[in-house]
Amino acid sequence: MNYYSLNHKAPSTSFKEAVIKGLAPDKGLYFPEKITPLPKSFWDAIDDLSYTELAFEAIKQFVSPEIPKTVLKTIVEETLSFDFPVIKLNDHISTLELFHGPTMAFKDVGARFMARCLGYFNKNNDEEVTVLVATSGDTGGAVANGFLGVKGVNVVILYPSGKVSDIQEMQLTTLGQNIKALEVHGTFDDCQAMVKTAFLDEELTNNMQLTSANSINVARWLPQLFYFIFAYKQLHKQYKNIVFSVPSGNFGNICAGMMAQQLGLPVKHFIASNNENNVVTRYLISKLYEPKPSVQTISNAMDVGAPSNFIRIQEIYKNNFDALKDNLSSFSFSDEETREAMLEIYNHYLYVADPHGAVGYLGCKGYLKENPEAHCVFLETAHPTKFLDVVEDVIEEKQPLPVQIQSVMGKEKVSVEISVYEELKSFLLS
Numbered sequence: 394m395n396y397y398s399l400n401h402k403a404p405s406t407s408f409k410e411a412v413i414k415g416l417a418p419d420k421g422l423y424f425p426e427k428i429t430p431l432p433k434s435f436w437d438a439i440d441d442l443s444y445t446e447l448a449f450e451a452i453k454q455f456v457s458p459e460i461p462k463t464v465l466k467t468i469v470e471e472t473l474s475f476d477f478p479v480i481k482l483n484d485h486i487s488t489l490e491l492f493h494g495p496t497m498a499f500k501d502v503g504a505r506f507m508a509r510c511l512g513y514f515n516k517n518n519d520e521e522v523t524v525l526v527a528t529s530g531d532t533g534g535a536v537a538n539g540f541l542g543v544k545g546v547n548v549v550i551l552y553p554s555g556k557v558s559d560i561q562e563m564q565l566t567t568l569g570q571n572i573k574a575l576e577v578h579g580t581f582d583d584c585q586a587m588v589k590t591a592f593l594d595e596e597l598t599n600n601m602q603l604t605s606a607n608s609i610n611v612a613r614w615l616p617q618l619f620y621f622i623f624a625y626k627q628l629h630k631q632y633k634n635i636v637f638s639v640p641s642g643n644f645g646n647i648c649a650g651m652m653a654q655q656l657g658l659p660v661k662h663f664i665a666s667n668n669e670n671n672v673v674t675r676y677l678i679s680k681l682y683e684p685k686p687s688v689q690t691i692s693n694a695m696d697v698g699a700p701s702n703f704i705r706i707q708e709i710y711k712n713n714f715d716a717l718k719d720n721l722s723s724f725s726f727s728d729e730e731t732r733e734a735m736l737e738i739y740n741h742y743l744y745v746a747d748p749h750g751a752v753g754y755l756g757c758k759g760y761l762k763e764n765p766e767a768h769c770v771f772l773e774t775a776h777p778t779k780f781l782d783v784v785e786d787v788i789e790e791k792q793p794l795p796v797q798i799q800s801v802m803g804k805e806k807v808s809v810e811i812s813v814y815e816e817l818k819s820f821l822l823s
């Protein structure tokens with residue numbers, strides 16, 4: 394599969410080059426040249442195929458021929474070594490739990506898939522790759538875990554100081570080895586902007602091979618389409634009008650869901666559920682796309698003011714506003730509403746949702762008001778104990794810590810504080 398730059402000022406490139414480069418030389422995101430819907434026989438066999446078989450069939454067109462089928466099978470099997478259960482709350486709302494991986498966030502799948510692809514491409518190469526990643530909370534930990542000890546790969550994680558949860562910070566600052574954390578005095582958007590600037594800095598790119606492990610990288614972004622197929626597998630016999638409410642920050646996950654739809658997944662509608670960082674909610678009302686600096690919320694992984702992947706969504710809908718609006722709704726909720734939703738979910742369903750999931754639940758409720766025939770699945774993007782203070786405060790109950798969380802507790806935080814791009818550059822050159 395070849396990929397083109399959405400800025401249209403750089404040549405098309407192979408999957409391998411797109412993964413190794415991360416971002417196109419013209420700073421555009423890569424997008425696949427062709428999307429071939431999966432055959433009817435695939436969808437007819439959904440009950441008989443395992444998660445790894447479904448994932449393999451769904452992703453293979455995007456990675457071939459650079460990753461041979463036997464290698465891809467192993468990559469998919471190793472990536473998906475945990476569960477993705479759907480939990481039904483009532484006849485109209487279910488949640489898809491995406492937090493059963495090693496760092497308990499949905500990012501684990503993309504990070505593990507990408508790490509293995511890069512490991513494969515790098516196996517006979519002596520040149521080291523530096524993976525730069527900006528995180529608003531969950532990506533950092535997942536990438537640190539996924540890339541820990543991968544030969545020839547150094548990871549540098551930028552995170553906004555004081556704006557990620559304590560557990561998220563421990564997950565990305567305590568592993569050591571080939572993982573380094575930079576604590577940025579600024580927002581996630583500042584971190585993401587620094588990463589993008591680094592890709593354009595010839596002094597850096599002449600000295601080192603840089604790539605990104607944010608969803609701007611196709612190998613981090615595309616595997617997220619598996620989730621929607623897994624949810625459909627679990628629900629399709631019971632419900633016909635399935636819609637997904639996706640807690641959205643950088644919009645990679647919802648955009649991957651739309652790719653699954655392009656492959657033929659019968660999804661009725663998508664809901665982008667936002668906290669107060671709501672550029673897309675506003676866009677769908679006003680037709681004006683006006684990114685704003687992000688504000689801090691209790692659903693911090695979604696504190697993104699300028700979502701990178703929105704341009705990919707526009708590409709899927711060929712920049713047709715009406716076509717997009719037919720398939721996408723968006724709602725935005727305050728922290729107060731999020732807390733109330735967490736309590737409601739707990740009181741009504743005895744289910745402990747994290748703040749991001751609670752925003753997704755509210756998105757379902759918003760959509761169901763006008764579309765009562767739908768069955769809405771909100772994505773539980775991270776385990777509630779990653780936001781322990783907020784969760785325990787809202788439901789007034791102590792939460793047991795899963796082993797994945799216990800394993801980072803009490804470890805020593807190691808980070809370097811930076812404020813401006815020049816400091817990132819000297820860090821990388823040093």
Ligand SMILES: N[C@@H](CCOP(=O)(O)O)C(=O)O
Pocket residue numbers: 527528529530531532533606607608609642643645646694695701
């Ligand atoms: N929400 C992310 C930040 C960016 O998202 P990504 O999917 O592009 O890595 C986080 O939690 O770190």
